[in-house]
Amino acid sequence: MQKFRLTQGMRGAVAAAAIATVATLGTAPIASARTIDILETGSTLLYPLFNLWVPVYHRMHPEIRINTQGTGSGTGIAEAISGVAQIGASDAYMSDMQVKQNPAILNIPLAISAQTINYNVPGLNNIHLKLNGPVLAGIYDGQIRDWNNPAIQRLNPGVRLPDHVITPIHRTDGSGDTFIFSQYLSFSTPAWNARVGYGTTISWPAVQGGLGAIGNPGMVQASSQTPYSIAYIGVSFTREVARAHLGTAEIENRAGMFLLPNLHTVEAAAQQLVAKTPRDERISLVFAPGKFSYPIINYEYAMVNAHQADGATAIALRNFLSWAVNTRGGNAARFLNQVRFIALPPRISALSRQQIAKIH
Amino acid sequence: MSRPFKPSRIARRRLVSGVSWVLSGAAFLLVAVPLLDILYTVLKKGFSALSPTLFTEVTNGISGGLLNAITGTLVLVTGALVIAVPVGVLAGIHLSEFGRGAFGRAVRFLDDVLTGVPSIVLGYFSYVTLVIGVGWQFSVVAGSITLAMMVVPYIARFTEIAFSQVPNNLREAGYALGLREFTVITRIAMPLALPGILTGVLLAIAISLGETAPLIYTAGWSNFLWSGRLVHEPIGYLTYVIWSFINQPYRSAHALAFAAAFLVIVLVLLTNIAATWLLRRTRPARPAP
Amino acid sequence: MTLKPFRMVLLLATSLIPLALAAIFVFLVRYSWPAIHFNGFGFLARHTWSLGNLYANPTVKHGQQVPIGADYGILVFIVGTLSTSTVALAIAIPVSLGVAVFLAEGLSARLRPLFSFIVELLAAVPSVVYGLWGYSVLTPIIAHDIGPAVRDSVGRVIPFFGGSIGSGYGLLAASLVLALMVVPIIAATVRDGLARVPAETKEAAYALGATHFEVVRRAMLPMVRSNIIGACILGLGRALGETMAVLMVSGGALNYLPNNIYSPVTTMASFIVSQLDSALQDPTGMAVRSLAEIALILFIIAVLTNVLARFLTGSRNVPTI
Numbered sequence: 021m022q023k024f025r026l027t028q029g030m031r032g033a034v035a036a037a038a039i040a041t042v043a044t045l046g047t048a049p050i051a052s053a054r055t056i057d058i059l060e061t062g063s064t065l066l067y068p069l070f071n072l073w074v075p076v077y078h079r080m081h082p083e084i085r086i087n088t089q090g091t092g093s094g095t096g097i098a099e100a101i102s103g104v105a106q107i108g109a110s111d112a113y114m115s116d117m118q119v120k121q122n123p124a125i126l127n128i129p130l131a132i133s134a135q136t137i138n139y140n141v142p143g144l145n146n147i148h149l150k151l152n153g154p155v156l157a158g159i160y161d162g163q164i165r166d167w168n169n170p171a172i173q174r175l176n177p178g179v180r181l182p183d184h185v186i187t188p189i190h191r192t193d194g195s196g197d198t199f200i201f202s203q204y205l206s207f208s209t210p211a212w213n214a215r216v217g218y219g220t221t222i223s224w225p226a227v228q229g230g231l232g233a234i235g236n237p238g239m240v241q242a243s244s245q246t247p248y249s250i251a252y253i254g255v256s257f258t259r260e261v262a263r264a265h266l267g268t269a270e271i272e273n274r275a276g277m278f279l280l281p282n283l284h285t286v287e288a289a290a291q292q293l294v295a296k297t298p299r300d301e302r303i304s305l306v307f308a309p310g311k312f313s314y315p316i317i318n319y320e321y322a323m324v325n326a327h328q329a330d331g332a333t334a335i336a337l338r339n340f341l342s343w344a345v346n347t348r349g350g351n352a353a354r355f356l357n358q359v360r361f362i363a364l365p366p367r368i369s370a371l372s373r374q375q376i377a378k379i380h
Numbered sequence: 381m382s383r384p385f386k387p388s389r390i391a392r393r394r395l396v397s398g399v400s401w402v403l404s405g406a407a408f409l410l411v412a413v414p415l416l417d418i419l420y421t422v423l424k425k426g427f428s429a430l431s432p433t434l435f436t437e438v439t440n441g442i443s444g445g446l447l448n449a450i451t452g453t454l455v456l457v458t459g460a461l462v463i464a465v466p467v468g469v470l471a472g473i474h475l476s477e478f479g480r481g482a483f484g485r486a487v488r489f490l491d492d493v494l495t496g497v498p499s500i501v502l503g504y505f506s507y508v509t510l511v512i513g514v515g516w517q518f519s520v521v522a523g524s525i526t527l528a529m530m531v532v533p534y535i536a537r538f539t540e541i542a543f544s545q546v547p548n549n550l551r552e553a554g555y556a557l558g559l560r561e562f563t564v565i566t567r568i569a570m571p572l573a574l575p576g577i578l579t580g581v582l583l584a585i586a587i588s589l590g591e592t593a594p595l596i597y598t599a600g601w602s603n604f605l606w607s608g609r610l611v612h613e614p615i616g617y618l619t620y621v622i623w624s625f626i627n628q629p630y631r632s633a634h635a636l637a638f639a640a641a642f643l644v645i646v647l648v649l650l651t652n653i654a655a656t657w658l659l660r661r662t663r664p665a666r667p668a669p
Numbered sequence: 670m671t672l673k674p675f676r677m678v679l680l681l682a683t684s685l686i687p688l689a690l691a692a693i694f695v696f697l698v699r700y701s702w703p704a705i706h707f708n709g710f711g712f713l714a715r716h717t718w719s720l721g722n723l724y725a726n727p728t729v730k731h732g733q734q735v736p737i738g739a740d741y742g743i744l745v746f747i748v749g750t751l752s753t754s755t756v757a758l759a760i761a762i763p764v765s766l767g768v769a770v771f772l773a774e775g776l777s778a779r780l781r782p783l784f785s786f787i788v789e790l791l792a793a794v795p796s797v798v799y800g801l802w803g804y805s806v807l808t809p810i811i812a813h814d815i816g817p818a819v820r821d822s823v824g825r826v827i828p829f830f831g832g833s834i835g836s837g838y839g840l841l842a843a844s845l846v847l848a849l850m851v852v853p854i855i856a857a858t859v860r861d862g863l864a865r866v867p868a869e870t871k872e873a874a875y876a877l878g879a880t881h882f883e884v885v886r887r888a889m890l891p892m893v894r895s896n897i898i899g900a901c902i903l904g905l906g907r908a909l910g911e912t913m914a915v916l917m918v919s920g921g922a923l924n925y926l927p928n929n930i931y932s933p934v935t936t937m938a939s940f941i942v943s944q945l946d947s948a949l950q951d952p953t954g955m956a957v958r959s960l961a962e963i964a965l966i967l968f969i970i971a972v973l974t975n976v977l978a979r980f981l982t983g984s985r986n987v988p989t990i
Contacts, residue, residue, distance in 0.1 A: 059518075059600070059614065068628045071441025074603070087614060088441055089601045090624045092946030104517055104600075115724045117952040187836060192921035192935075194947035217738065221947040223719030224923045229835050231933060232921020234943075235627040238804065245809050246836040256629040359629060397882035404775055407767025411852050412787050418794055418802045470682030478679070489975060490687045495906030496971030497693060498938035501964040504945065505693050508700065529689050534854075536686060537903055541858060541896055545865050562675045579857050583792055586853075590795035593912050593942055622797045623913070641798045648793030652786060 054083055056336045061089035062096015062109030064235070065133055065196050065254055066320045070109065072355045073344060084336050092194050093220055100125055100323040106337060108323035111196020112220055113302035124326045126375045127302050129319035130344050131351060132290050132362040134255040134281040135197055137269040137316075140243050141167060141182060145267035148280060150175040152272035153208025153307075153315075159250060160188045160205065161212065162227040167248060175272075185229060187249035189242050192232035194220040200306050200318045201252040207307040208274075208315070240264050252316075255281055256359040273315040274307050281314045286362045289313035294367050301371055319368075320361070326378045334380050341379075345372045419645065426638030428631075434639060439603055439621065443632035446640055448605050452616035453589065453647070455606055456599060459524025460588050461581070464532045468584075469577060471532070472539020473565060479540070488540070494533040502526050503594035511598060518600025518614035526594045531584035538583065542576025543569055578655050586648045592619040618644050694968065701961035703954070707733045708741050708962060715742025717924055720947060720956050727953045734953045741959040743966065748926055749934035750970065752840055753915065754908040756930070757847035762901055764848065765855035766890075772856070773863035774885050785860065792853035800917030803846045808837030808918060816841070816931055832929040838920035839933045846914050851904035858900035862893030902978050909971055915939045937967045 060070055067090030074086045091099075093110035100108030101122050113127045137151060155171050158164035164171055168181040191198045202218035216222055224230065231249070233242040236257045243251040244264035253261055261268065270278035279285045289308040297303050307315045322341060328334040344350030351363040364372060429443075437445030471491075475484055503526055510522040546569045554564035600614030601624070607613060618640040625637035698705075707730070721727075721736030728737050772785055816834035819841075824831030866889045874888035890897075920933025921943070927934050935943075941960050948956035 061600075064624070064627050067624070068442065068630065068633075071628070071633075075440040085604060087600075087602050087604065089614075090627065091596060094946040094949035098949040102512055104511065112950070115950075115952060117726055118950070121952055190921075192916065192943045194944065217722050219720060219723050219947060220950060221720065221944060223717065223740075226923070226925035228925075229833065231836060231838055232919075232923065232935075233804075233838075234800070234917050234921075236629075237626055238917065241804055242836070242838065245812075249836070260629065393880055393883070397880040400882045400886070401771075401775060404767040404771040407764045408771045408784070408788075410764055411768060411791060411849060411856075412784075414802075414807075414849055415787060415791050415794070417806060418798060419790075421802055421806070422798060467682045467685050470679050471686055474679040474683040478676070479683075487683055487687055489979075490690045492902045492906055492975050493968070493971045494686065494690050495903055496909040496975075497690075497968065498910040498912055498941060498964065500912050500938065500942045500945070501693070501697075501910075501967075504941075504961075504964075505696055509696065529693075532686060532689070533906075534903065537899060538858070541899055542861070545862065545896075547867075576861050579861055582789065583854065583857065586789070586792040590793065590798075592795070592797055619795050619797065622795055626797070626801065641795055644795050644798075645790060645793050649786065649790060652789055656782060 056084050056332055058084065058086045058107065058333065058336060058340065059089070059099075059105040060086060060107040060109060060322075061091050061099050061105040062107075062323070063093045063111050063196055063320065064090040065111050065256065066109040066130070068256060069131065069320075069350075069355065069359050069361060072358060073350045076355075077340060077343060077350075081339070084340065086340065093196055093199075094194055097125075097323050100325060103325065103329070106324065106328070106333060107341075110321045110323055111318060112199045113304075113319070113321060114323070119300075119302070126324050126326055126378060127300060128322045128324060128341060128345075128372050128375045129301050129364060129368055130322050130341075130372070131320050131356060131364060132286060132305070132317055133196075133320050134286045134314060134317040134360070134362070135200055136253055136255055136258065136261065136281055137250070137271055138243060138253050138261055138266040139250045139269060140247055140266050141184075142247055143182070144179065145265055147179070148268060148270045149179065150272070150278045151269045152278075153205055153212075156250075157205045157209040157212040159186050160190070160227065160230075161216065161225040162230075175278075182248070184248045187229050187231055187246050188227055189231045189233055189239060189246070189249050189251040190224050191221075191234070191239065191252075193234050196220060196318065196320075197236070197252055197254050198222060200304075200316050203304055203306040204271075204316045207304075208272075236260075240266070256361070258360055271315055273311075273313050274309050275311045275313070277311055279312065279314050281317070283362065285312055285314035286317050287365075289315070289317050290362065290365055290368075294365050297368055297371060299371065299374070301368070301375065317362075324376075324379055326380065328379060331380070338376055338379050341376045342373060345369050345376070422638050422641045422645070426635055426640075426642045429635035429639035430642070434643075438605060439616070439636065441603060441633075442625075442628060442630045443636060446618065446621065446636065446643065448602060448616040449618045449621050449640060450643065452599070452602070452606055453618045453644075455520055455615060456523050456527060456595070456617055457585060457588050459520055460527035460531060461585070463524060463528035464535055464584060465581060467528070468532045468535025468580070469539050471536040472577070472580075473543055475536065475540040476543035477565060477569075488537075491533045491536050494529070498593075499530055499591050500593040502529050503597040506594070507597035516611040518598065519609075519611040520599065520606070520613070520615050521610045523595050523599030523615065523617075526598045527588040527591070530591065530594060531588050534584050534587065535577070535580045538580025539573065539577045542573035542580070545576065546572045575659055578659060582648075582652055582655055585651050589644050589648055590619060592623045595620065694965075697961050697965040697968065701958045701965055703733055704741065704958035704962040705965075707731055707735060707955060708959065712742050713747070713966070714744055715740065716744040716926060717742045718745065720944075720951060723950055723952070733955065735955045736951060736953060739955060741955075741962075743937070743963055745922060745924065745926060746935050746937040746940045746963065747966070747970070749840075749919070749922065749940075750909060750936040750938070750967065752927065753843045753847060753919070753934060753936055754905060754974075756840065756844035757851060757908045758901065758905060760844060761848040761851040761855060761904060765852045765900075765904075766859060766897070768852060768856040769859035769863060770885055770890075772860045774881070774889075788853050788856050788860075791849060792857075796850075796911065796913040797917075799846050799850060799914035803842060803914060803918035804838070807845060808842050810837070811839075811842055811845075811931070812837035819930070828929070830930050832931070834931045835933070836920075837931075838918055839922075839931050840919070840927050841930050843915045843919040843934060843936070846918055847908045847911060850911060850914065851907055854904045854907060855897070855900040858896050858903075859893055862896035863889055866892050898978070902975060905974060905978065906971065909967065909974070910938050911936075912938045912942045916943055937963050937970075
């Protein structure tokens with residue numbers, strides 16, 4: 021009796037599992053034969069923008085299914101190379117050696133992003149402290165330990181800085197924010213460049229009490245619950261920064277001006293480098309010359325293989341990317357404002373279109 | 381060497397007993413309170429996204445529903461269990477019934493080592509070998525195999541422990557009746573071991589539902605419903621939503637992430653309840669102690 | 670012999686486990702071979718980890734192409750892994766035993782399933798959610814409550830528990846989160862074991878005049894000793910291999926060792942996750958291969974800790990009842 025009931029129960033379980041599977045299968049629509057699938061993967065900074073673009077583009081072109089994934093810039097580049105993804109999103113351009121190894125991969129800027137330097141110093145979060153590259157480098161390599169250090173005081177005359185140890189917070193995961201922050205330190209401070217350098221992750225000098233956090237939300241969280249900390253945060257998270265009542269620093273640019281990132285200062289910096297941007301568009305926008313140039317901005321790239329497996333995919337990619345860099349398409353303010361990105365200047369947009377035309 | 385008898389000794393023993401019970405209750409509270417707080421946090425933050433559209437629409441990247449992620453999760457976990465349960469249960473039986481020798485010891489040892497292999501290593505291993513090497517691309521098969529590798533050791537060990545607790549005299553009684561080995565194991569030992577095996581399988585489901593790292597490099601992620609292809613098609617799952625949507629600067633995406641976390645916990649709760657119910661149905665009430 | 674096919678199937682299924690492990694091992698050795706060559710043995714004792722300059726042209730060192738300044742020392746991560754796992758198990762084992770005893774013996778049969786669900790749900794919480802909860806709820810509590818309390822009590826006797834508490838992120842936070850993830854594994858196994866202790870055993874103990882708790886302590890727990898050991902080893906595996914949750918609360922120490930229980934740490938498993946994306950940008954490939962070597966070392970550590978656990982508990986033959 022007992023045995024019989026057991027087998028009956030097990031049969032029931034198997035049947036239930038089978039029904040669940042079939043039901044799951046049943047909900048899936050049959051893909052139309054003419055659908056073109058495009059996989060976008062990579063940068064978590066670009067991911068939110070792609071997520072704004074794709075539903076709108078899909079409504080205009082229902083036959084093109086674009087799948088978006090936020091995995092990281094390095095993964096984006098690697099999967100564009102391996103062919104697993106058609107678009108690899110990246111905050112960083114490819115190095116010379118990577119280009120030599122993979123000459124078919126195009127680095128196509130899609131938009132411009134920026135970064136804020138934020139701090140949590142009780143009493144001073146409502147003013148904008150002034151900071152520069154050497155001071156930030158000193159904080160992050162442990163040579164400047166306290167908020168009332170003379171080097172910080174010199175930049176902020178008249179401000180009563182607290183006698184308290186600074187907690188520098190950095191990103192533990194690979195990130196475009198780390199890339200442009202460490203580029204700013206490297207370009208502005210030769211000692212940092214010699215000792216640490218730049219990259220999407222870097223070998224952070226050991227600072228007692230220094231913290232690593234994950235993702236921009238992790239940076240906001242760690243900074244807001246750690247008084248006397250400092251952090252670098254992607255400009256898309258300005259709302260979260262404001263909600264956490266963190267201070268935003270004015271950052272010194274190459275011309276010695278202290279600026280906050282906004283439409284004008286970011287655009288000014290981009291304009292400075294328009295003429296210098298080469299045809300393959302691999303260039304850093306960090307620490308640009310010019311009086312009103314905000315120093316920590318970058319191109320956000322789509323890495324695309326110029327040789328696609330089939331013609332239809334190539335056409336779909338060309339159409340989508342051309343739409344994305346157009347100010348009446350993906351570069352329209354209604355998209356970019358939501359993530360606080362800046363549209364490509366016309367000449368850069370033209371260069372990107374020239375590269376897009378190479379996809380076949 | 382008997383201690384001198386003291387009337388207070390019994391009282392002391394009672395006291396120790398009482399304190400110990402309080403401590404064991406406190407241990408329970410120590411894990412129950414965080415769990416309830418986690419559930420509360422998840423519900424509070426995901427509340428604005430909890431609506432019927434969760435089950436009727438696919439995600440559009442920052443909002444929408446979670447249908448693609450829910451079905452994808454079910455497909456991937458089913459796929460993982462289809463592989464892992466037979467392998468794990470059979471291996472567990474082998475270890476318990478015939479695993480006294482060197483081979484058994486070695487497998488038991490390696491099984492424990494396998495639980496210590498980080499999920500990201502399994503994921504990257506599958507990425508290089510299955511996704512790129514075999515050329516399956518992001519797919520259900522690559523994801524399910526990876527999850528299966530992750531949970532097989534748990535199922536095997538729980539099965540083994542469950543079988544080893546079946547009293548030997550029951551097996552001997554079976555053999556004395558002239559039953560074959562197969563019959564003794566499946567008809568006599570199995571029913572008694574079933575709750576333990578089920579604990580292992582439920583743990584396997586819980587672990588595979590909650591992991592992100594092994595799937596990002598194998599299943600990929602898809603905003604669309606799965607069309608039924610086993611290879612060459614990425615598929616969605618709930619933990620991706622939790623991890624990636626949290627990192628987007630939109631409130632709707634955050635709410636969706638916590639709604640996904642809530643759904644994962646609810647899914648595990650439902651499987652637990654279903655399994656308990658199934659177990660009650662299939663087993664006669666345990667003889668009163 | 671009619672038994673043969675059945676045994677064959679069992680054997681076949683069983684062999685899949687060592688085969689899978691062997692496949693992963695061979696893959697890791699082959700994949701990390703250039704890194705094994707380049708790093709030698711010294712990297713185990715160095716605590717500087719740097720991917721080097723990925724944008725300059727690479728140099729050739731020890732016959733291998735590597736980025737300028739690349740250095741793959743992993744001592745920090747080995748220490749992080751061992752310390753978090755040890756502290757996590759030190760917390761989780763007594764708590765799990767308490768929970769298991771409470772569930773199996775401290776409740777009426779009606780309440781038992783409900784309370785058991787609560788513990789089983791602990792295993793259902795996704796790793797990332799543990800991380801989110803860990804950094805938004807647990808780390809402030811450590812910084813303001815747990816930390817000061819431990820420092821002012823235990824910390825007065827043992828220096829490792831004293832000193833600066835910092836922001837709450839670190840070894841203690843990672844261990845507590847790991848402990849929460851390990852408890853359901855150990856508690857569920859032991860609870861199942863206790864539930865199956867024969868009634869005669871209990872009755873015999875009662876007949877000798879034991880109190881209820883003494884029955885549990887002296888008669889029941891010894892009977893499930895092997896379950897406890899087996900479950901602890903499984904729990905250890907989970908702790909060694911956990912990635913996301915640890916990553917989010919451990920404070921991500923790089924290039925320095927922890928000096929007390931509140932210090933930031935980095936574990937090997939979580940480090941692999943956090944570095945993989947950047948490592949993929951290394952055109953020489955040495956970074957990814959060094960990460961694979963970390964996985965290999967972690968593999969060896971898992972083997973060694975398993976051997977040690979079996980040696981310490983004197984049970985090479987878990988489980989035997």
